[in-house]
Amino acid sequence: MCMVIFAPIFAICAFATCGGYYGHLQVKVDCADRRQSNLSINIDFAYPFRLQEVHFKAPLCEGKREEVLFLDGNFSSSAQFFLTVGVFAFLYSLLATIVYVFYQNKYIRNNRGPLVDFVVTVIFSLVWLVSSCFWAKAVSDIKTATNPTQVLLLISACRAQENKCTATQEPLWSRLNASAVFGFVNVVLWVGNIWFVFKETGWYKTGQRYPTRSASAKRTSEMRQRLYNESSFEQPEEGFGPQLYRQDSFNQQVGRQGSLNQAQVSLSLPPAYVGKPVIYNEENKVASQGPMIFVNEM
Template sequence: MCMVIFAPIFAICAFATCGGYYGHLQVKVDCADRRQNNRSINIDFGYPFRLQQAHFKAPLCKENRDEIIFLEGDFSPAAQYFITVGVFAFLYSLLATIVYVFYQNKYLKNNRGPLVDFVVTIIFSFMWLVSSCCWAKTLSDIKTATNPTQVLLLITSCRAQENKCTATEEPLWSRLNTSVVFGFVNVVLWSGNIWFVFKETGWYKTGQRYPTRSASGKRSGSMRQRLYSESSFDQPEENSAPSRQNSFNLSKGDFDHQLQRQASINQSQVSFSLPQTYLGKPVIYDREDKVASQGPMIFVNEM
């Protein structure tokens, strides 16, 4: 939303402060022979800063006539490139604003809108950086070319020591300096928007779809699995499948060990009945668990 609001505004400020600039320089020539005294010369220039086309008339003190002098330098490529980037950035930001507000569903459909917006944002960020740097260097050259000292050296009469030449009015550069500032503000704005546009793309969503599990997450997952497995063992027999019953059947040795533990527990319990004796016949088993012989057997019930 920040990009939608501020991008068109700063783009307008950038190309408006540069494109409509108009500079004025005034110098005065005083000839030694007093034939042309206090002669004021007005020099005008502006966008696109083709200074070689800006000319003015200067008096020749030794002769009763004027000469035509042209300024030096053509600085139009950098200025026009800066203006072009600003205009296209303004138009694209307006289009993006309309899409964000009225066509949000189509923008997110098939992830094409965020991908195109991401690529275009990177391109405009790079173009703003290049154009702002070039325009800052070009503005410095324009200031040098229109410096009153440099302009006075172009006048033939001012190169003679007996004549007196002074600058009475200099150009104002605050507007062009502001355009450079707005250019770098757009660089920061568009570069910072790259991250927010990237979050709308499928690349960012794919990276967040399967997050890596931390060590604590793995331990908690294993603990939940163990609790689930233990709770499954405590289910009643009627709810378990026959195949599970067969898999958990005890072996014969384990079953005998279980019976011995149960007998020891029963013997440890306290009984308040009197000792009784039972007379019976002992039963002897052979190795094949068959009854071999029987004899008298005594059972004593102790307290």
């Protein structure tokens, strides 16, 4: 959404400040002979900054003659390249806005739209960077070529000490500086948009579907698998050995418990049996017989 809103705006600001720039410089030549002085020499330059074609007339201060002078430098290639990138970036961002809003389903179908958008975004990021660097260097050179001190050195009359040459008006560079700044703002904007476009491609979705595990997680899983293989499959004798040992120890414990129970039984009192009691009369004859207890001797 940020790309949709800000990309066309900053692209317009970049190529408008560059293509719409107009510079004005005014100098005066005060000759020793007042009759040959020219106090208003106007020098105008603008896009595409072919300064070698900008000419002006200056007095020679020798008779009534004038000379035609030209500025130095041709910066049209950098300026035109920067402006072309801005115009195409504006058109593409405008087209992308229409697609995002009205053709979202077709955009994500078969993953072609996000891939094309990703490639174009990377290309525009690179060309914005190159054009902005070239244009920033060109702006610096234009300032040097139109510096009043540099321009006055081109005038022959200003080389004589008896004549006085000064600049009455200098160019304003705020708009040209703003164009270079907007160029680098577009670089940041388009480079930052690469990530958001990449998230819409199938490459990012594939990575999210099969996320890579960290190194520690891999080592932990490998260690668990190794321990499992060693205890269950790779060493069967050692795997079943502890189980047999535990079974033998359990049998021995059961045997010891059984012998203990037998010893306790052997040390217990002898069993007793209940019988009928016997009653004798005076003649020692058995009159009646009741329950009797018989104890077995050990």
